[in-house]
Amino acid sequence: MMTVMESASKIKVWFRFVPREGWFPQDTEGLWATRLSDDTASVQNAPFLQEGVAEGDVVRYRTDSDGVHWAVGRVSSSGNCTIRVVPVPTGPLGRSPQAVHQRLSAFNLAGEVFSDDFPMVAFTAPAGADFAGIKALLTQGREEGWWHYEVGCGTDEWWNA
Template identity: 40%
Template sequence: MMNSAATTHVRVVFELEQDENGWPPAGSERLWAVPAGPGLVRLDNIPFFARGVACGDVVRVEADAEGTVWAKEVVEFSGNCTIRVVPDRDGDLEGDLNTVLNLFAPLGVEGEGLERFGLVALNIPPAADLAGAKRLLVEGQDGWWDYEEGCVTEVWRVLDPG
């Protein structure tokens, strides 16, 4: 029997620009999405490496001759933020990805860990405790982790975590 998700989801490829250190560790990232209209998809998972996009964003796509679906541009932002957290292996959390996820869960934040790279991708929806999440991120830089903002809203940018 075929899984209904397999028939409704498509893989969308995002080209990635690597820095001088070779990060991110790939030239592209594939994200799951659901069709949202002609030439449009709604992202259905949290990006680990792609910048400027978040789960729930609507993206214009184009398929090439081989059928690969390529992301072109975001046409509607979801209001979600994508934050990537790398727990310090030598720090208090000893690099544990699940501990990071468990610390953010009570704030209405969901995420996913990528053990291979010691990385957690967080999806912070507008209904989450934004101030609490930002405060935790900032405070966690003191011995727990480093983080980067992959895609944030204006509300997030101006938020004082104090």
């Protein structure tokens, strides 16, 4: 039986996936999560590489003999979406993740930057956000050469907006 203190602890949950052609060579990504039980946790950050999971989603994991927590599936969706945006170096925003944040600031999206070398921003679009407005701005930015973007995890509400 876990104590309340143990159950609320932060852990790193690791995801395995097949590396994408022309993308990063990694085949794992660790995401911070809040432990909910012996085998479930709530994801606490937006994934840069893993598909099909968003901040706030609950995942099931198994702990291996080395104490590493490996995701084995998503238990429930938070309704949040993961959007990844990479500024076009030769575009009007340059390589600035801050400029990407600024362009999307009206939507109050939380986001993290991958690295200085690769300024991809992984955003969490929360359930109930103006998905239609976000999608319109993402499309405008792509068409005007500001950035490339992809949806790492979308809900029915996102796709139907």
